[in-house]
Amino acid sequence: MPVHRPNPLRPRRLFLAGLLLATLTLTLALTAPADAATTPSRGSAYMGMGVLAHDGSNGTPSTGDATQTEGVDVASYQGNVAWSTLWSSGVKWAYTKATEGTYYTNPYFAQQYNGSYNVGMIRGAYHFATPDTTSGATQANYFVDHGGGWSKDGKTLPGALDIEWNPYGAACYGKSQSAMVSWIADFLNTYKARTGRDAVIYTATSWWTDCTGNYSGFASANPLWIARYASDVGTLPAGWSYYTMWQYTSSGPTVGDHDKFNGALDRVVALANG
DSSP states (O other), rough: OOOOOOTTTTHHHHHHHHHHHHHHHHHHHSOSSSHHHOOTTTTOOOOOTTHHHOOOOOOOOOTOOOEEEEEEEOGGGOOOOOHHHHHHOOEEEEEEEEEEETTEEEETTHHHHHHHHHHHEEEEEEEOOOTTTTTTHHHHHHIIIIOOOOOOOOOOOOOOOOOOOOTSOOOTTTOOHHHHHHHHHHHHHHHHHHSSSSEEEEEEEHHHHHHHSSOHHHHHHOOOOOOSSSSOOOOOOTTTTTTTEEEESSSSSSSSSSEESSOOOHHHHHHOOO
């Protein structure tokens, strides 16, 4: 009967095969596209999310001799906000993210929206637009139905449309410039029909130029909230000769996103009253 002897090379071959498999796995992990890891989850977008990446860095604003009124904008990632601290520091107005697309409402909306009001601030709500998911009219209705309405109480600002870089995919949401203009018009017209107010448009000049062709047709009715983290606002989108609000930093005190209203507090009240 033949004697079966163990193969002294077999353990070594198994070890080498395992080492090769581990090396291949690590190589694939390092070279795989990063999109899945870096794309944020739906609903996590917020005002100015793409500004640092696409439109400059934080700077100290230079407002010259113009009277400016400090404000902030907040979203769910900031959690419960210390409104009394902000009020004491001179912040007099605030915007809170209410909705995104037709699939998300801010779980901190009540604390943020009502909390700013309760310390004396003039407050408003904003909607993060996702033009690739549903129509402008559908999103405007969703916004109004979930915190984006308006009342003439002297303390409520008109709703704001946050239209900027798409954090989930193509910067212009896969739309042509004319299609984007139509989507925005659909949102604005529906919002005004529901509330009687012209919504504020929040955007950045570079995004507006790329994705709407620098369309000027909304400037006569819709206040401009410009995003630019620098010492000045730079060139404004076509049609607007001045800005109403300016988001100038994402690294301010207490909460990061700080803004200037282009006027004294009585002008903030005027916008609230329509």
